[in-house]
Amino acid sequence: MSRERDSLVVCGQCGKAHRWRPLAPTSVARCTRCEAILGRGHRGTIQSLLSLTITATVIFLIALASDVLTLDMRGVARSTTLPGAISAMWEEGQQAIAVLTAITALIAPALFLGLRLYVLVPLAAGRLPRGFAACVRLLHLAGRWNMVEVFTIGALLSLVRLSSLADAVPGPGLFGLGAVMILFAGIESAGLKHLWWQVR
Amino acid sequence: MSATAGGAPVSSDLPPLLGCESCGLVSEDVLAAEAGGAGAAGPRRLVQKCSRCGHVLHARKPMSVQRTWACVVAAAVLYVPANVLPIMTTVQALQHEDHTLIGGILELWGEGSWGLSIIVFIASIAVPVLKIGVLGLLAWTSRHRPAWRRLERAKLYRLIEAVGHWSMLDVYVVVLLAATIRFGPLAGVQAGPALLAFAAVVVLTMLATYAFDPKLIWDDPHARRTA
Numbered sequence: 001m002s003r004e005r006d007s008l009v010v011c012g013q014c015g016k017a018h019r020w021r022p023l024a025p026t027s028v029a030r031c032t033r034c035e036a037i038l039g040r041g042h043r044g045t046i047q048s049l050l051s052l053t054i055t056a057t058v059i060f061l062i063a064l065a066s067d068v069l070t071l072d073m074r075g076v077a078r079s080t081t082l083p084g085a086i087s088a089m090w091e092e093g094q095q096a097i098a099v100l101t102a103i104t105a106l107i108a109p110a111l112f113l114g115l116r117l118y119v120l121v122p123l124a125a126g127r128l129p130r131g132f133a134a135c136v137r138l139l140h141l142a143g144r145w146n147m148v149e150v151f152t153i154g155a156l157l158s159l160v161r162l163s164s165l166a167d168a169v170p171g172p173g174l175f176g177l178g179a180v181m182i183l184f185a186g187i188e189s190a191g192l193k194h195l196w197w198q199v200r
Numbered sequence: 201m202s203a204t205a206g207g208a209p210v211s212s213d214l215p216p217l218l219g220c221e222s223c224g225l226v227s228e229d230v231l232a233a234e235a236g237g238a239g240a241a242g243p244r245r246l247v248q249k250c251s252r253c254g255h256v257l258h259a260r261k262p263m264s265v266q267r268t269w270a271c272v273v274a275a276a277v278l279y280v281p282a283n284v285l286p287i288m289t290t291v292q293a294l295q296h297e298d299h300t301l302i303g304g305i306l307e308l309w310g311e312g313s314w315g316l317s318i319i320v321f322i323a324s325i326a327v328p329v330l331k332i333g334v335l336g337l338l339a340w341t342s343r344h345r346p347a348w349r350r351l352e353r354a355k356l357y358r359l360i361e362a363v364g365h366w367s368m369l370d371v372y373v374v375v376l377l378a379a380t381i382r383f384g385p386l387a388g389v390q391a392g393p394a395l396l397a398f399a400a401v402v403v404l405t406m407l408a409t410y411a412f413d414p415k416l417i418w419d420d421p422h423a424r425r426t427a
Contacts, residue, residue, distance in 0.1 A: 008226040010219025013354060015259075015415040017217045017226065033418065034354040071380045078382055085379035092378060094391045100399055101375055104368065133253035137222045144410070147365045153319075154372030160316060161308075161373070162380060165387070193224035196252065 009038050040191065046198060049190050050120040056183035057113045060148075063176025064106075068155050072167040081173055082106065082151070104147040109184070111142035116187070123198050132199070139192055148184060152177040218248070222255035229259055261413035268339045271408030276332050278397045278404065286392035288374050294385055301325070301370065301394065323369040324398075331360045331367075331405040335412060342416040350417055357414045364409050367402045371395060 009020045013036035023029055023041035031038055044052075063082070070079035080088065082105060090098035115135050122129040129135065155174050162168035216229035230248050248257045261267075286298035299307070301324055308317035334356050341348055374391050381389045 008217065009224065010217055010226050012219060012221060013358065013414045014418045015219070034351065036354070036358060069376060069380050073383055073387060076383060078380055080376065080379040085375050088379035088382070089375050089391070092391060094395065096396055097371065097375065097391060097399055100403065101372065105372070133222070133255070136253065137255060140222060147368050150366055150368045151372045154369050155376055157316065157320070157369065158373050158376040158380070160313065161377065164311065165381070193222075196223040196225070
C-alpha cells in the first residue's frame with residue numbers, strides 16, 4: 001500500500017489525484033483538471049542545492065553588513081544597510097513597519113537559508129536531521145513571507161528617486177541583494193516536498 | 201510541451217485522498233470515509249495528521265470562506281486611508297510636503313520616468329485592487345456560482361498567489377528613503393500614516409489569499425448536500 005501511495009500525487013490546488021511517473025529533467029507535470037504544476041523534473045541533486053544555499057548564505061551575510069544605498073548631499077554622505085533601515089524606522093516611531101520589514105526582508109530569508117543549511121548538510125551526508133518534519137514546515141512558511149526580491153527592487157527604485165535629489169550611489173549591499181534574489185529563485189525552484197524523497 | 205507527462209489521472213473508484221501540504225504524501229481521507237463521504241463539509245472534532253511528517257491534513261481549509269471575507273473586507277476598508285492620507289512627508293529647506301501614493305506615481309510620470317511610474321502603479325494600485333476584487337469574486341462564486349468558469353477562477357487564484365507580495369514595494373521604498381535622507385532640517389523624509397494602512401492592506405490580502413482554499417472552486421456545495 002505504501003508503495004502505491006508513493007506513486008500518487010494529489011494536486012495542491014484542486015485536490016485531484018494523479019499517478020506519478022518520473023519526469024525528464026526539464027519537463028513539468030500539470031494537473032489535468034486545473035492545470036496547476038504538480039511537479040518538475042529534477043535538475044539538481046542535494047549537493048547542488050546545498051552549494052547554492054551556501055553561496056546565497058555567504059552573499060546574504062555580506063549584503064546585510066554592507067551599505068545598500070549611499071546619498072551624498074553637498075559633501076555630507078548618508079548611507080544605510082538593511083538592518084540600519086529597519087532600526088531607523090523603529091526609532092522614527094514606525095515600530096509596526098519596522099517589525100514587518102524585519103520579518104519579510106530579514107528573518108524570513110534568514111530562516112529560508114538557515115533551515116535549509118541545517119537540513120541539507122546532514123541529508124547530503126546521508127543522515128536525517130533532528131526535527132526534519134518541523135523544519136520543512138517552517139521552510140514552507142519562510143518561503144511564503146520571504147520578500148527579499150521585492151526589497152531589492154524597492155532599493156533600486158529608491159536609488160532612482162534619490163538620484164533626482166542628490167548624488168545617490170548603489171552600495172555593495174544592493175549588488176549582494178541582487179545576487180541573493182537570483183540564487184533564491186534557483187533554490188526555490190527545486191521545491192520543498194522533494195526533500196522528503198531523499199528520506200527513504 | 202510534454203505537459204501531462206508525469207501526471208495521469210487515476211480512476212475515480214479510489215477512496216477520498218488527501219495530499220500533505222508539507223511533504224506531499226498521499227493519505228486516505230479517514231474522517232471522510234467514516235462519515236460516509238459527507239465529512240468534507242461538516243464540522244470536525246477529530247484531526248487527521250500526515251503519517252510521514254505529522255502535518256495536519258485538511259480536506260478543505262477550515263472556515264476558509266469566512267476567514268477570506270474577513271481579511272478582504274478589512275483590507276478594502278483600510279485601502280481608503282492608504283490612498284487618502286499621506287504616505288510620506290518630505291522636508292526640504294524647512295518646507296514640509298505631503299505625498300500620497302497616487303501623488304508619487306504622478307510625480308514620477310511628470311518627471312518622465314514612465315517605466316518606473318508604471319512599475320509603481322502596478323505594484324501599489326493594480327495588484328492590491330486586483331487581489332481584493334479577485335478574492336471577493338472567488339469567495340462569492342464558491343458559494344453562489346460554483347460551476348461558473350472554474351478553470352479561469354483557478355488560474356486567477358494562482359495569479360494573485362504569485363504576485364501578491366510585490367505590493368510591498370512601496371513600503372520598502374519609503375523605509376529606504378526615510379533611512380537614507382536624514383540631513384536634519386535641510387532634507388528629510390518621514391513615513392506618513394498611510395504607510396501603516398497600506399502595509400496592513402498588503403498583509404491582509406496575503407492572509408486572505410492563504411485563507412482561501414482553491415479546492416473550493418471545484419466543489420459543488422449543492423451536490424454535496426444531496427449525496
